[in-house]
Amino acid sequence: MPLRVGYVREHFSTPLLQFQDADQDKTFTLVECPSGTGQLISRLTKDEIDVAIALTDPLISGIANGSTAYKLCGSYVSTPLNWAVITGKDTKFQNISDLKRTPIGISRLGSGSQTMAYVMALQQGWPTEDLKFQINNDIRGLIDSVNDGSTSAFMWEWFTTKPFVDAGEARFIGSVPTPWPSWLIAAHPSPDRAAPDALRSFIAGLSGYVRAFDSAANRAGPNLEVIKAKFGYPAEDIEAWLKTVAYPQDCLAIPSKVITDTLDVLEKAGVVKAPAGGFQLDHFVATDIVKLT
Template sequence: MPLRVGYVREHFSSPLLQFAIDDRDQTFTLVECPSGTGQLISRLTNDEIDVAIALTDPLISGIANGSKEYKLIGSYVNTPLNWAVITGVESKYQSIADLEGTPIGISRIGSGSQTMAYVMALQQGWATTDDKLEFRVNNDIRGLIDSVNDGTTSAFMWEWFTTKPFVDAGQARFIGSVPTPWPSWLIAAHRSQERAPAHELRAFLRVLSKYVVEFDAPENRAGPNVEFIKEKFGYRKEDIEAWLKTVAYPNDCARIPEKVIADTLNMLKKAGVVKLSEGHQFDVTTFIDTTVAELT
């Protein structure tokens, strides 16, 4: 039975999409999750997908806050994600500082858009308690853009290049950006191995690593990658080239640096996203499935 692999249809997914095109034995099927990591985690938790390629912070915070339904099995992108801060075309907000105390749009509770709003608040010196930050769920990029233009939210956060076509089309405005203080994408799998046994997950990661390394190669960055992303996503050539200068992928998707988990947990605790009882520490080894991935 093919693995059910959840993903977000963004340029970051290009190596995965190239793998899927060549997967003649149909070892996996793609399950698109347009609402982002919150939707990926929900489907993973509900056993609707076997594997999720999702943002680092919500995956880690979900496990830290008690989820037993999935564990980390790999790495996908080594570089930070540049989250744009976006507001309405005619809104009064001109900078991140103007957003303090206003309702922020998010895709879902527990999504990267919510986690990064906490990080933004922390960087700005705002209080990050639940009574000081107000969130409104708007499901997807279209709902988020509508909310900043009708005034129900002040701003939302989404990946810069994914949002740029909407800004270029005059549907929204950038007022800043907040890069993640951690590598941006990890891979998780549902805890049940009935549908997705460890040897199948290891095989999937082994072949995915091959496509990731090929995508990351200088000769492919210089031409084929640009054409692939342009055809799949319709981005402008100059935007694709600018993004490719900022992104890096791992050599082996089945290896997870211990430092990534520890540093992300530390920042999430500071932002108030992860709760930890006084005097307790997290054991990072409990975050990964050691039958599939290696902690380095």
């Protein structure tokens, strides 16, 4: 059976989509999860996907908070994600500081949009227990909520939301980059769901497309045309994004520092709580698949 790989159809997924186009043996199928990492984790739990390419922080916090639906098995994007803070087109909010004690829109519980709200609160010096959330499922629901007044703002990746801002549907009032590399790969721990050989083969194959995409030659022009064709973004937005993003040379390796640094920030933000004796890194990773560096 081909691996069922969950992903979010955004510009970050371009190397994955190129891999799929070349996968003549159909060793994997892609399952789109437009609501983001919260939906990806839910589908891993419900046996709807076997592998997820998802955001670092909710993946790590999920395991830290007791999820057994997946283990980390690879790296995908090695640079931070720039989370825009977005409000409605006609709201009173002008700065992040204006959002204190107001309801924040999120896609799902445990999503990146929620964990980054905690990071934003930590940076602003707000008590994290004061945060109030409203679940709005996807980008359309989030934009509607900031315009109907049910939420003050929400957080989503900058370039994904820029077309809505350019169209006058919403406004940027700030941004919060992640203090960690932004994307990891996770898989269900059962060999019946994600056989180790198939998983290693998939991630090794993905590494080749990631390295090609990240190469100087492809950055000089071909990447822009591919992203423009697949996503329809303006050339200037693609060029700006390409200057900010980098991918790992080996997707079958995770720097230990990624996990420890992420846990440190999430613990300070009140998203996770360390057990007695501290977190054990082996608890987070599929040690038969990925190497910690």
